[in-house]
Amino acid sequence: MSRDELQSLLDDVNADHAEARVVRVLSERGAVSANEIARATGLARSTISQALAELRGADVIVEAASADLARGVGRPAASFALNPRAGTCLGLHLSLDEIKLIAADVSHSVIFEKNVALGRDYAPAEAVEAARVALRESCREAGVAWSSVIGVGLSFSGPVAPDGRVQRASIIPTWAGVNLGEAFGPALERPIFADNESNCSAIAEMTWGAAIGVEDFVLFKIDIGVGGAIVANGRVLTGIAGAGGEFGHMTLDPQGELCRCGNRGCLELTASLNPAISVASRLAGRPLGVDEFIERAAAGDVGCRRLLADTAERAGRGLGMIGAILNPGLILIGGRAALAGEALLRPLIASYERHTLIKREETPPAQRVRIEIAKYPRNHALLGAVALVLRRHGRLS
């Protein structure tokens, strides 16, 4: 079994034969039972058995009764997974002042994670070179041959157009207009997949987190920005220009403050953590970081708790509108605000209820929205970067 065989099965996304469909399901979901494969593909059990036998014969898949659930990322014991030796997926998250790296094999086990510090407003060329050096080095240390890498996923803090161009409203202004495929492709010499960090977070939750097997949900992120992602029929709604799920830039007040996106009165201006942290820092007499503010609120500091609740109230107003538009069955709350748990969730849900169309009390349980904390509110963008490759989402080259 060669990487090329697996790659060709994965790459032919329109292939309709049973082997290709089974491989795609395993790549997306990790270790899965024959029952789950039947549900996901609609194929007959006999067809699936035959395909599994052929794929095992070719060493493309392995039985995975005790899948390697390294680092707590993975799924409970199940039956089949892609052969870990068949390929490696790399992920990069480009954040405000650092690059985060991750590698996972095609059976969904994490091989390594690493952070590389860069200055704020780092130049694209600098990031590309730093990523190339760090990925090559980490792969060498982990015994991963570069030729076994079936793709590199990029998670970016801003909307990414389908052709790989970074749109406005990125939180790293130096990247606006840069084409990610053209920037990283030549340096990494592997297929590049890219999407914005919230879409990556949603994909991470679908692959490893709180949305496994969920075909329709919304991810709503509250951090130093507000963002999110919409998943419909099992696919992330990227939008025609890659800007689907930009919840933070809903115009709540056309005469409001100017936003970094160039519009006025965006949801993000009032519903991100920034206004709360700014007041908390003034009261503390020194700048508080996000983590410290959240810890204080979660620990019961009455001032921080009220500031967080006010943030949740404003965010819930925007989320209520999203509810009127999408009427989702599941809303996962991500971003570091979610680390406060119930202290965020209670006022957020109350505000959602007040501002949305379909009210909980008059809806049968099966038709109610569930609003829950995501499984990886802090670092799912990085897990999502590697899941882009596993799910063949956002391929650029």
Added chain:
Amino acid sequence: MSRDELQSLLDDVNADHAEARVVRVLSERGAVSANEIARATGLARSTISQALAELRGADVIVEAASADLARGVGRPAASFALNPRAGTCLGLHLSLDEIKLIAADVSHSVIFEKNVALGRDYAPAEAVEAARVALRESCREAGVAWSSVIGVGLSFSGPVAPDGRVQRASIIPTWAGVNLGEAFGPALERPIFADNESNCSAIAEMTWGAAIGVEDFVLFKIDIGVGGAIVANGRVLTGIAGAGGEFGHMTLDPQGELCRCGNRGCLELTASLNPAISVASRLAGRPLGVDEFIERAAAGDVGCRRLLADTAERAGRGLGMIGAILNPGLILIGGRAALAGEALLRPLIASYERHTLIKREETPPAQRVRIEIAKYPRNHALLGAVALVLRRHGRLS
């Protein structure tokens, strides 16, 4: 070939074999070429040829080189369609003070249309009986045997839950809480399909209108209410409680006027045609109807034109938020306001541009949203009712 054979092929929506998939494509799209079938199903051309031969042998399909494009509803000459004699689909639109009826055969040709007047706030039982009598009678007159009816689609002016229950925010208050399947099923004795009128409108545009072959778009309706529908990956996003696409009930101003839905400051209160018509009626010294107001605006009456432009400006603000959330590639404008054409579209697009995240001027043409008038802004809900059956959407019984 019997109706039962076709019905069983249509009903088995998870059936994976080629015949079932070809039948589903023909039912959804009317007359289509073998090329289109290949694109829609991903099946190999040889598999499709074999399936078409078997289906022709069983009289389930016919060659449709000159499809019957009755009443201008249909598609240009193409190759295959379901055999018109294989079944009939009925549709009902329940509107403010009347029921509209339609019948089409499974090749998508309209057989009859009829309106039945009822008083305002008519009772559900009255509507069910009127529908039963009128449908039976019209079928008899048109020579359609009741046993050939493969389903009845219901288009309703309000959100419909997946179990068939009418939600709040219906424009016919007497229907809130009524289960449409339980109300109509026993009287009509055929499978019932139901959804709200805007979702039906979107399905009509996909089947006969401006969204044929479009997998992702938004329908935005401006009439005496504001509503809409979201189509993602070729399917209407109904939402967990059937309330997806309720654009009119986005809370723009939490301290605003009370809305009939029980919330405050909903988009519908300012962006429907009602406020404009109310002012125009006062100036005219008598009540103006929707059609008369639109005619005056389209004909260049400066007052009505400004009132319509102001409506469009407010609607565009909401639509801009929908753009930030969904970043759709196509937005179709429906409802009777759309009959004003450019007089509505110009100020609507200007307002959308001002309030949405991704701006036209900085986006390559392939990534720009197109905002256009729907093909059936006035009566697509009725066409959509029958298309519910053709597309097997919203089945209740």
